[in-house]
Amino acid sequence: MAPILALLKAVLLLPFNKFIHKDFHDVVERMTLIDKLLFLIIHFVDKLGIWHRLPVFLGLIYLAIRRHLHQEYNLFNVGKTPTGVRFNPTDFPYRTANGEFNDPFNEGVGAEDSFFGRNVLPVDQKDKLLKPNPIGVATKLLSRRKFIDTGKQFNMIAASWIQDGSAIYGNDEKSLKKVRTFKDGKLKISNDGLLLHEDDGRAISGDIRNSWVGVSLLQALFVMEHNAICDALKEEDPELGDEELYLHARLVTSAVIAKIHTIDWTVELLKTDTLLAGMRVNWYGVLGKKFKDTFGHVGGAILSGIVGLKKPENHGVPYSLTEEFTGVYRMHSLLPNNLPLRDIDAPTGPNKSSPLSEEIAISNLIGLDGEKMSLVIGFTRLMVSMGHQACGALELWNYPMWLRDLISQDVDGKERPDRINLPALEIYRDRERSIARYNAFRRAFLFIPISKWEDLTDDGEAIKTLEEVYGNDVEELDLLVGLMAEKKIKGFAISETAFILFLLMATRFFTNNFNEETYTKKGLEWVNTTESLKDAVVRHHPEMINKWMNSSSAFSVWDSPSNAPNPIPLCLRIPQ
Structure with a gap:
């Protein structure tokens, strides 16, 4: 009987396989019948x-x-997985210092020193770590000419975006204590709106390693956000003490950052109507913000979004960021060579632009030198200058040269004695960490692989150089190089291959614990009424928005036109 069934199955699959x-x-x-049909569609x-x-x-x-298929076939656990409920979530109503006790079934999920997960099974490259030589690859294909x-699409604030709350608070008890005032739940900040500094010039903030002034500005902005939340919570409930105010404000600030990342930063990175709709569906569901604000979370993730789900869904694999996610998030080409400083004392021009006064090398704005320079330039001038400066495009031959001779820092922000060639190191790291090379990576994510260089790019010079470095073997193409060389979808600042890995995986603090009991009534209201980075900036620097920002998003170049109203419902639009 078994041979007959096998033969019947082979006959039925013949049209599929062709x-x-x-x-x-x-x-x-290996797919289920339903998944086979879904795969055929995509x-x-x-x-x-x-x-x-x-x-x-x-x-x-x-x-x-696509998301369903990748959740089913592109999530692999690394390390042991405990079984059964391990702790009572009500014992840990706040985020812990090192990220433990987030998942009731696995207290170590997402914590400090936990494993990175995998989206693709490891590919052993021990014999090919230096093939081709990473320095040669970086020199011939990445180094900026x-x-x-990116035109008006993405500015230097977007290039500096901090992504999550650990940049503000740190990842361990020592870091958390260092940034606190221990009064009314607040964090340390200077009177001029910049971060405070140690005696040796290091910034006092959660994560200062290998930082630069762009990140420091956003850290300072969200310290102000945290402190403003503390004031609002204390006004609502004067009985709240320092610790309660701090813990609630930390939850709220982290949620605000996550929301801005989802429906503002990512929308500008992938500037299409489809992704605008997709990111808003992630947060609000297809029923939309007005419905969710009025009736709360109704139904599942499709109707009301991931935020506020009855429970987090990890698809059978403990939550983690993955090695592959790290690989596609290598975006140092966003950094330009120089930051033109704006004259904020001069009258503004068309579209609220300010005249240029001087340029400063980005290499002078990193590390301790950058912190010293920020004190001279000041918060407002730096923020306005970054808002009006387009960031670099993620393309071949656009990796900053100064990052090829970089002084790196240790975990405490102190400079190391050695220098690094960052683009070469990133190529080497992907190989060392057994991340699949570009074509195998695409294949693993169910994208049709390239068979020749012309499938990757139309640029004749790029094709010639790729052949020079890799020969005719497209399977040897490094992931980073492939992502930079790939033809971009109109409106996308990143490649399609990188984009597909940008999956929102939720924690209980954004799902079943996203409620008034955990966040407080005022805290939940704060998150729900914040729609963009622009909202956060206007709370603390209203004059900055009124005088210098013409764009709809704080992540677009500030003198770009505001988004024009479109009477066609978002989901019915046809991309141009």
Whole structure:
């Protein structure tokens, strides 16, 4: 009987296998029937290369299918997984110093010193760590020739974005205590709006290692946000003490950062109607913000978004960021060579632009030198200058040269005696950490692999140089180089291959614990009424927005036009 069933199965799969790219036969064989059908849908669309040109609602369906398949087949645990409930979540109503006790089934999930997970099974490259030589690859394909920017889409504030609350608070008890005043729950900040500094010039903040003034400015802004939240919470409930105010404000500030990252920063990074809709669906669901604000979270993630779900969903694999996520988040090409400083005392020009006064090398704005320079320039002038400066494009030959001879720092922000070649090091790190090279990476994420350099790029010079470095073997292409060389979707500042890994994986503090009991009524209201970085800036520096920002988003170049109203409902729009 078994041979007959096997034969019948082979006959039924024959039409599938003829249509499906040969590299996917094995993975499709392991899928459920429903997943096979879903894969056929995205595979058909991928062959046509049209998902980003589909009407928005169809594009969202494509992305929802992809997300489901990647959650099923691209999450791999690293390390041991405890079974059964390990602790009572009510015993840990706040985020702990080192990230422990986030998941009731595994107290170590996402904590300091926990493993990075995997989206792709490790690919042993011990015999190819230096093939081709990382320094040669960086020199021939990455090193900046002439600065290429992103136009009006993405500015230097976007390039400095801090991503999560650990940059403000730190990752251990020592760091958390260092930044606190221990009065009314507040954090340390100077009267001029900048971070305070140690006697040796190091900034007092959660994470200062290998930092620069762009990050320091955002750290200072969110210290002010934290302190303002403390004031609001204390006004609502004067009985709250220092510790309670601090812990509640830390939760609220972290949620604000996550929300800004989801529906503002990512939307500007992937500036299309489809991704605007997708990011808002992530947070609010298809029913939208007004419905959710009025009736609360109704139904599952599709109707009301991930935030406020009854419980977090880890798809059977303990939550973690992954080695592959680290690999696609290498974005140092966003940094330009220089930051043109604006004259904030002069009258503004068209679209609230300020005249240039001088340029300062970005290499002078990193580390201890950068902190000293920030004290001279001041918060407002630095912020306005960064807001009006486009960041670099993520393309070949646009990696800053000064990062090839960089003084790195230890965990305490102290300079090390050695220098590093950062682009070469990043290529080497991917190989050392067994991250798949570009084509294998695409294959693992169910993207049709390239078979020749022309599939990757239309740039003749790039093709010639790729052949010079890698020969005709497209399988040897390093991930970082491939991501920079890949043809970009219109509106995308990153490659399609990198984008697909930007999955929002939730914790209980954004799901079943996203409530008034955990955040307080005022804290939850604070998160729900913050829609963008612009909202945070206007709370603390209203004059900055009124005088110098014309753009709709604080992450766009500030003198760019505001987004024009569009009467067509978002999900019914057709990308241009």
